[in-house]
Amino acid sequence: QKEVEQNSGPLSVPEGAIASLNCTYSDRGSQSFFWYRQYSGKSPELIMSIYSNGDKEDGRFTAQLNKASQYVSLLIRDSQPSDSATYLCAVNMGNGLSFGAGTTVTVRA
Amino acid sequence: EADIYQTPRYLVIGTGKKITLECSQTMGHDKMYWYQQDPGMELHLIHYSYGVNSTEKGDLSSESTVSRIRTEHFPLTLESARPSHTSQYLCASSGTGWWEAFFGQGTRLTVV
Numbered sequence: 001q002k003e004v005e006q007n008s009g010p011l012s013v014p015e016g017a018i019a020s021l022n023c024t025y026s027d028r029g030s031q032s033f034f035w036y037r038q039y040s041g042k043s044p045e046l047i048m049s050i051y052s053n054g055d056k057e058d059g060r061f062t063a064q065l066n067k068a069s070q071y072v073s074l075l076i077r078d079s080q081p082s083d084s085a086t087y088l089c090a091v092n093m094g095n096g097l098s099f100g101a102g103t104t105v106t107v108r109a
Numbered sequence: 110e111a112d113i114y115q116t117p118r119y120l121v122i123g124t125g126k127k128i129t130l131e132c133s134q135t136m137g138h139d140k141m142y143w144y145q146q147d148p149g150m151e152l153h154l155i156h157y158s159y160g161v162n163s164t165e166k167g168d169l170s171s172e173s174t175v176s177r178i179r180t181e182h183f184p185l186t187l188e189s190a191r192p193s194h195t196s197q198y199l200c201a202s203s204g205t206g207w208w209e210a211f212f213g214q215g216t217r218l219t220v221v
Contacts, residue, residue, distance in 0.1 A: 032208040043199055043212040044152070088152070092208040095165065096142045101151040 006100035023089030032092035115213035132200030
C-alpha cells in the first residue's frame with residue numbers, strides 16, 4: 001500500500017466551478033498534512049497546511065482533515081484558469097514529507 | 110517568501126563524470142531534504158538532514174551522497190553519473206518545529 005494516495009486524474013472543471021481533490025494516507029500516527037500546487041516544469045509550492053480535524057479555509061481554498069478516516073481533501077472554489085496545475089497531497093511521516101502522485105486539474109474557460 | 114536556491118538549474122553531463130548539485134537556504138532552517146522527480150511522476154525523498162553533521166537516506170534508494178557541514182548548505186554529489194540518473198532534483202527545507210517544506214527551483218539533470 002502506498003503511503004499517500006490521491007484520486008486519479010485528470011480532473012477537468014469549468015471556470016467558476018468547485019474542484020474537489022481527495023487524498024488518503026496509511027500512517028495513522030501522522031499529524032501534519034499539506035497541499036502543494038505544481039505547475040508544469042516548476043517546483044512545488046505550498047498552498048495549505050492542516051493539523052487538526054475539520055476544515056481550514058484560506059481564500060478560495062478549503063482543506064478538510066479526518067484523522068479517523070485517514071483522509072484529507074482540498075476544495076478549490078470559483079476555479080480559475082490559473083488554478084490549472086497538478087495538486088500534490090503531502091503527509092509528514094517523521095523523516096520528511098511523503099507525497100502522493102498528484103491530481104492534475106484543468107480549468108476550462 | 111522562501112529563500113532556497115539551487116544551482117545549476119540545468120545540467121547536461123557525460124556518463125562517468127562526478128557532479129555536485131548545490132542547495133543553499135537563508136532561512137536558518139534546521140531540516141533539509143533532497144527529492145527526485147521524473148517528468149509527470151511523483152516526488153521521492155532520497156536524502157534528509159535534521160541539522161549539521163546529520164544525514165539520512167530517504168525512501169528511494171539513490172547512488173548519490175550528501176553532506177551537511179553548514180546549516181545553510183546541503184549539496185548532493187554523484188561520483189559517477191549514469192543515464193539512469195537523468196531526472197529533476199529538488200531541494201527543500203523546513204524550520205524547527207514545523208514540517209512545511211519550501212522548495213528550491215530544482216536542477217534538471219541530463220546524463221548522456
